[in-house]
Amino acid sequence: MIDVRGLARTFQAAHGEVNAVRGVDFTVGEGEIVGFLGPNGAGKTTTLRMLTTLLRPTAGTATVAGHDLLADPVGVRRRIGYVAQGGGANPAEVVANELMLQARLYGLSKDRARTRIEDLAGRLGLDGLESRLVGSLSGGQRRRLDIALGLVHQPPLIFLDEPSTGLDPTSRNNLWQHIRGLRDELGATVFLSTHYLDEADALCDRILIMDRGTILVEDSPQELKGRVSGDAVTLEVAEAGVGDATAVVEALPSARSVTVGGNTIRFRTEHSSRTMVDIMRALEARAVETVSLQVDRPTLDDVFLTLTGQPAEEARAATPSTV
Template sequence: MPIISTAGLARTFTGRSGPVEAVRGIDLTVRPGEILGLLGPNGAGKTTTLRMLTTLLPPTGGAATIAGHDLVKDPAAVRRRIGYVAQSGGLDPQETVRSELVLQGRLYGLDRTRATGRAEELAVDLDLTELLDRPTPTLSGGQRRRLDLAMGLTHRPEILFLDEPTTGLDPGSRADLWALVRRLRDEHGTTVVLTTHYLDEADALADRIVVVDQGTVVAEGSPAALKAAHGAATLQDAFLAITGRGPAPADTTPVAV
């Protein structure tokens, strides 16, 4: 059974100049323990799709099931089974690393003792132990991103959504985050859905790629299969061909390879 399944998932915004179809019908299936890369140009609908799948934005059309629960009918059950790390993070500048992690545990219903223990456990897993008493504004970009991830993992979610998780990170921090994502999949069976503009990142991490353009899925497959299907040496070349931004013409029908 897929852990994520959507059919015609859509979101239309109403503006002063009329309706805007940000997502026009996403059909998506994600297997348990899979790392799925959700790619697309700016404005393609990636973040809107993630916000719908994480219950932050109600869909205006279609249906979705997350970890066996209907996205619209039972959003509370969906939230208990997912973690979400947004592009900008959400750290409180008045808190330390420890207090942020303990508070997150308390928000998920842990008592103070269990929340403190979980904070220390996550600090070990994400190399934050020496930073536990540091105020969050003193952290580097890579350290802040690791703390964002720790907060998203507090309740041991079955599914982790990452929206452009390595934007602004140095190469070493990016490599550390890649290793963490792989470890979550390999050791804990966590399903990971990530968006990124770094095509090398998607190539290195994702078991499967879904390319979204103008609010619909235009291609999907493993990185190797997408490159082979478009005669491309790199995933970036394949992406440019798929979206019509490269030398090869775009195909507007979904390509399953």
């Protein structure tokens, strides 16, 4: 559905050239939900703008929804839906009128447009909102309207740019269900740009992580998490036993990155199940009182930190970038 080869974009700035995207290669298969992650300034927005024909590449080629990005941009536009982060609906217009206008702009007849709008309203939870002003909708309702506008012409490929930004947890979870339905019920391929790693983990078949204009890695969420070395173990003991407990952990062949803070010991291990048994036996033999023992599997946050050098929370809080 998307085939990108050597795609690049250079901007001219006062201090010289800025290589926002540096010759990236990737593919997106039909029926996939693919997440596009990276810190601010990584080049995600520039890449998205190129793939949706809003920005011409400096170099490289791409086929999007069966059409050549450079030779047939109109063909690309006809076959894709694009939901921008800020949305595009007129807050002073009625919901039904916005949907009808979008459908007519894509060449649907009035009858076909009405049928399509009724179907989307039912699927995306917009029933009963058709006569409301866009500006009166809640954040979740407005985001679903944005998605409906991007789907009204039944594109096989839809681009979603930060779809859940600013939504409360309930609206966010509801939106996730609708995004899954784009593929499962409507058969669409979804290319999803997001800063929320839990969102990518919950929704995506594959994830692309970008930084400094290049694709660092691409794989399934599970495989990416498997690349982070070991489970994270947190051991809390009574204060009197910290020394003995630390000695026990440091003596384990599989324990790495051991840190001690107060009466809490943290480390990573490849074999957490077996290691836990060994630890408990050794602590019992030394009469060390255990307060708690917790094992956490690697998360996408761990992957993000490993690859980009900054936690996802810091990347999300950084100053927004246009590239």
